[in-house]
Structures are given as structure tokens and as C-alpha cells.
Amino acid sequence: MKELVLLRHAKSSWELDVEDRHRPLTEKGMLRIKKMAQHHPEVFSDLDAIFSSPANRANHTASIVIHSLQLPFEKLALTESLYTFDASQVIHFVKNLPNELDRVMCVGHNPAFTQAVTYFSGKHFDHLPTAAWASLKFKQTNWSSVQEATLTLGLPKKILS
DSSP, rough: EEEEEEEEEOOOOOSSOOOOOOOBBBHHHHHHHHHHHOOOEEEETSSSSSOOOOSSSHHHHHHHHHTTOOOOOOGGEEEEEEEEEEEHHHHHHHHHHEEEEEEEEEEETTTTHHHHHHHHSSSSOOOOTTTTEEEEEESSSGGGGGOOOOOOOOOHHHHHH
16 A cells, blocks of 8 residues: 655745745744644654655745654655646656655645645545645555545644634
């Protein structure tokens, strides 16, 4: 069995005049992702690998999760192909993961992650909010053949209300 956790980056700021990939997280975003990690440690612990878009907001989100749960930073790899808004690139990345990895988290962006959730789960899904995660559990044992995942969602409003 394979498990993929897609984590959308936390809320980022549009206040600074910087390139898209350099946008920072807001204070609210940093607090929210820390609470999400602490509220759902079982989702983020025991991962074989963590891949993140190199965009500041995604990398910072991954780092907060790792730090909050005292996970090894060695599991984090910045992956240029995850700096995308196109689901086909995310799907291609996942289907080409090494099979020795069983539990993987990717940190990235919409609309790519929302569309990838729909693709992998076979269920229509409207929107993955910032700091939300989707756990996709597959019956298949090879990443190249993953499909029809069982979907579990972690939505920030449920823990912050």
C-alpha cells in the first residue's frame, strides 16, 4: 500500500512586492500550519519522504510541520517540479516516485493539488484551502499504478473554530 499526503502551503502574504515564488507566509498562516501539525501528528509522522515546492511559502510550511513535530529535516527535499499550478505535473511526479517509499508528503500549490486530489481519489473535489491536507491511501504497491485512493481530509476550520 502507498499513502500520499498532499499539503497545501499555509496562507501567504501579497503585501510585499516580490516574485510569486518569494512570497512569505502570514503570521496567521504560520500559526495555522503549526496547529494543523500538532492536531494531526499521525498524518505527518512516520513519513518516508517530504517533497516541497521550492517556493518560500511551501518550503516554510514544510519546515514548520517538521519543526513542530520534531521530524528529521533530512527527509525534506525541495523539488522544482512541485512549483506548479498544473495537476499533470504533480501526477507525473507522484507516479514516478521510487517504490521503496511508502508514505510520502508533498507540499505545494493550487489549483494543482485540488485537481490532483480529484484525479487520485476519483471523487469531485472543489477546493483544498491553505494549510489543509489530503491523505490518499492506495491499495496499489507501485506508485506508477496508483489510483482510486481512499481520501481523508484535514481542513483548518475544523481545528481552529
